Amino acid sequence: MSFEDLGLEPTLLKAIAEAGYETPTPIQKAAIPEALAGRDVLGIAQTGTGKTASFTLPMIQRLSKGRARARMPRSLVLAPTRELAAQVADNFEKYGKHHKLSMALLIGGVSFADQDAKLTRGVDVLIATPGRLLDHFERGRLLLTGIEVMVVDEADRMLDMGFIPDIERIFKLTPITRQTLFFSATMPPEIQRITDMFLHRPARIEVAKPATAASTIAQRIVRLETKADNVKRAALRKLLDREDVKNGIIFCNRKATVDVVAKSLQKHGYNARPIHGDLAQAFRTETLDKFRSGELKFLVASDVAARGLDIPDVSHVFNFDVPIHAEDYVHRIGRTGRAGRQGATFMIVTPADAKYYDAILKTIRVDAIEALDIEVDVEPREREGRLARGVGRRRRDRPDRGEKSGRAQNRRSERARPEPIRQESEQEARAAEPRRRDEARRNGAARRSGQAKEAVVGLGDHVPAFLLR
DNA sequence: AAAAAAC
Known part of the structure; x- marks a missing residue:
């Protein structure tokens, strides 16, 4: 046809x-x-x-x-x-x-x-x-x-x-x-x-899923004894050097980690740029264009780039962090090995990632991942990378349980919220943002206090999964 | 333990 x-x-x-x-x-x-x-x-x-x-x-x-x-x-x-x-x-x-x-x-x-x-x-x-x-x-x-x-x-x-x-x-x-x-x-x-x-x-x-990952994607992991980011970065560099990389995406779980890893790679002479939702749109567009054209070799990305983006022909995917949700792993590695081509993926796994790594193994074929030994001669620096670990990040409020209405709780927690340490991001500063957050909090409160069966205004009966996490 | 999206 x-x-x-x-x-x-x-x-x-x-x-x-x-x-x-x-x-x-x-x-x-x-x-x-x-x-x-x-x-x-x-x-x-x-x-x-x-x-x-x-x-x-x-x-x-x-x-x-x-x-x-x-x-x-x-x-x-x-x-x-x-x-x-x-x-x-x-x-x-x-x-x-x-x-x-x-x-x-x-x-x-x-x-x-x-x-x-x-x-x-x-x-x-x-x-x-x-x-x-x-x-x-x-x-x-x-x-x-x-x-x-x-x-x-x-x-x-x-x-x-x-x-x-x-x-x-x-x-x-x-x-x-x-x-x-x-x-x-x-x-x-x-x-x-x-x-x-x-x-x-x-x-x-x-329609059926496109050809599943296992067939054309070689999946490997690197086990490290520490979760210290400087050691992970050194291991990443070793990986980038030993592989014949045409172009690659390096996924991190947090936007701050994306920034740190991209900066560090640049400092070490790699052709890398970050992409995540807090970066200016013009920069995001430019970065993606450069990556598509081949001018940029390494894209350091949050999950904004995990799904849907049409970037043909990525030779390597590196998971700097183990994704928290197994389905994100599938989406990330799916950026390579497209259209029947060969793809290679690597993931850095530390003892702290055990739980999430096990969940990934359950999702894909258990025998699909091969372990790789990498010598890293860098001492762990635990205190380094405050931002990368999200210290000082604004916390989502936890409304108290109790008989107070959702609105009253919102007002109370609004006042009780500590000043954010880091500067507010583009999105967080938006005028109407509190509306959506109020909704989320109201729904979250109802759920936690056991009223989840009641219809939730604006969202129907269903509470989206991300509110329950 | 996250990310994404509105001046």
Whole structure:
């Protein structure tokens, strides 16, 4: 079967051919005809399955007829992270090159005015992260009543990130006549509830996971006797030197560790740059561009880069820290060995990581990881790296149990909160942030005091997993 | 023991 058989028009077929694609992937085969017929689609698929094109192609075809009006976009794509949103925008550019569709990318960290100017001119395709989209909406710069097609990408990740109330709200701002294309790698109950509520008789399309890690990825670990970061960094350098690395991603659990490791590697003469959510968006974009083009060899990353990012051809993945959740390990190592290529991964494991490492072994094949001996001639420095270990990091408040209302507790704990030691980050300083944190605290309080069965305002009955951790 | 997302 080829793209010609899916019902796509000649101009699109031309763009697909020019991009070098010949055969549609399973999700494209199944989803494109349904979407072209105007049906809602529920796609259960992971990244790497060709899911982005399965919604951009039919959208371009549908939107090629008609014109956008000022401040009333005709379609909307929601993505969980800025990088993923930008990637969807690239996809529209690639396949829409022979159409004159207008497009706007609404993500945080970049100029508001430019985005607003585009909205004023009218856009066919709006691609956004939920926060910035609602920001524009609340300022009255945007109407969602003209939405013909709405796409939710990586819905289960949005759930993890606490975006579901926002998604629900955005759904309610769009007309019920819209076509909805909804994608998620898994279907936890809360996602099921959303699809039951907002999708109309969807075509349910489930595709197999892309080839599992074990086959093309060589997984190895390095055991260290200490968790001291300076020793871990020395071990990392040894690894980088002994391997023939074309390019590699080095994952750390904390943003502060990402910064320290990247700085340290640079100091030792390695071509490395950090990427995580506290860095300026321009820097994030630039770093990713350099990494994709080959100008940058080592990307030191938080889990912002673990999922979904389309970076073809990474030869190595290094886990500087053992990820706390086993599924993150799978996502991290999945950055290499893509499209049948060979990939190599290494992870530094210290005695303190035993519990998390065991959980990972249970998730993947137990015999899949090979241990490697590395000589490290560096003495552990325990006191070093205050930031890297999160000392002085602002703690999330723990509301007391008791009969006080959630609101009263919030006010009390707001006052009791100690001054943060380090400077507030970009996100933490946001004016509306307390709203979401209040919600989280209220839900957390209800849960802890055993009232979890009561419906939770704004989140439905389900308390997202990240609130319970 | 975390990260992600809004001037």
